[in-house]
Amino acid sequence: MTLLDDDGVRAALEGLPGWSGDPSAITRTVEAPDFSTGIRIVDDVAAAAEAADHHPDIDIRWTKVTFTLATHSEGGVTQKDVDLAGTITEIADRHGARG
């Protein structure tokens, strides 16, 4: 899996609303309608991560859930991270999260 450079990450972020980052990692904090919904988002993301064999760092703070993605084996952001970020966005949108 090829590492994305600065321009590659910038271009990818244009297609990922709410995400920010640089070639080391990309991140997004979503705000769920309530704590339980946040946990359901995390549960659905966990299933997607297992299916993709690619796993985000996840920080849960009441209704705010932060996802951070990097490909550890490559030392930075790859297409795998961009793809999972898109899936996380779909999941968060489906559960009515903002941010």
Ligand SMILES: C[C@H](O)[C@H](O)[C@H]1CNC2=NC(N)=NC(=O)C2=N1
């Ligand atoms: C063997 C397995 O494919 C690797 O350990 C996977 C698992 N999940 C992973 N997740 C993330 N975010 N980065 C990785 O490099 C990674 N590697």
